[in-house]
Amino acid sequence: MKAFVASIATETNTFSPVYTDMSSFKASLYAPPGEHPETPTLCSAPFIACRRRFAELGWELVEGTAAWAEPGGLVNRATYEGLRDEVLGQLRAAMPVDGVILGLHGAMVADGYDDCEGDLLARVREIVGPGITVAAEFDPHSHLTQKRLDNADLLIAFKEFPHTDFVERADELVELAVQHMRGEIRPERSAFDCRMIEVLPTSIDPMRSFLERVRRIEAEDPAVLSISLIHGFMAGDVPDMGTRVLVITDGAREHGDRLARELGMELFSFRGRARPPYLPPEEAVDRALASDHRPVVLADVWDNPGGGVAGDATLILRELTARGATDVAVGTIWDPVAVQLCRAAGEGAHIRLRFGGKTDEKAGCPYDAWVTVKRVVPDAHQSFGDSRVPLGDAVWVNLDEGIDVILNTVRSQSFSPDLFSNLGIDPRDRHILVIKSTNHFYEAFAAISDEILYVDAGAPYPSDPRTTNYRKLRRPIWPIVEHPHGETR
16 A cells, blocks of 8 residues: 655635745644654644554655744745645656645635635545545644645544644544555544634633543544534634534444534633633733742733734733733743844843834734844744744843743744743743743643733733624624524523
8 A cells, every 4th residue: 555645734814914935834844745844733644654653554655844833824825726736746756656645724814715625625536536545733822724635535623722732633634544444444534513612722611621622522422433522713713613513434324423512512612611710911911910920920811923913012021020920931922133233242241122012002002112032943843742933043131120022033923931941941940931822732732830820911912802804704604693593402
């Protein structure tokens, strides 16, 4: 048996001013055939899973390109088409194959393409024809379209948010693809539209318990091959934006349809009560300053580069300095220009610096301060599970006000406390840590903190669908429409 694996992935915030081009991919991951590292990235884990499983089977694996860009705004059309055609050309050269396994994201939007993944899968199917296994792994913050369902035999999304299981799900995808290539299973895909969009962290109830129930069904129902919960991505203005349930059965379509609807309506019942409390900056800082815990984590949920915004907001920093807070570390604020100025000044320099607040007025004004350049780190990084996440060139500056700030050149949300320690700051030795992430930080930071506060400081991210100017959404979904299913539940 012979299979082809490739990955093209990013998450597109169609409202973001931070546009995505080829340089965005090269800053995060661009690995032509044979150059993918031994460790996985969030959306290229199928490479690692395929290498491991195919070596056990003695099957042939042809690796194509893997490309990932940090979430941002609309993808440049030439960039998407260039990456797509590069991978399709590699697939044509590898033919004939028995299977195609892809690492995708599911919320990629390019100029002229609302459904990049559907476009790619349709072109893959056209090349390989019917009867050949086509399988893809997705992020749950994606858009499940009919075009994807029509052209892929197997679609599996990460179950956890934070996405701690992306390698596990890649292993699951590859194992099912192997079974399909052998003719041992007949996947039938059943999707249900929950008609809502919500933040659905699986680290807390009700989603924690719901996910455990999903896992039990997978383990106990012999007809069910896989269940994926598509949370949706509210910053993507596309027709299919929203939450869905995907059930894949072994030749049991009617059973899958019933189960998808049952789980989908249960998921719909969680609307408005799934996310943790989001505090305004004033209340969050009050609680942090009064707390005896060390460190207290303040998570800026909306100025999150993982949602496609810049990550250069200064609003929480301003609240802390206005209150005279010290013993604080902020990680990170994206500002390539400020990093360049600090590098030129050198470690130990005491300079007047303007940083942050450059991309959108809603993120606050630039911050002006006298700072000491404490550390300059070329090609800095942080961890996310087994993945190495680039921060680009980064600097640690200490404000005269007594606050430490990490400035970086490659946008990234906060995943792990080692984003601080890799720059020389001991995160356990600070009273308050300010990070930028919606929930991916949770597992790693919960290991060092007994108090985590989610902060809604406002930002360019379109965080309230009721006021977001969606132009392409054509069906009713909650919370834009209170009862989109035509009934009260």
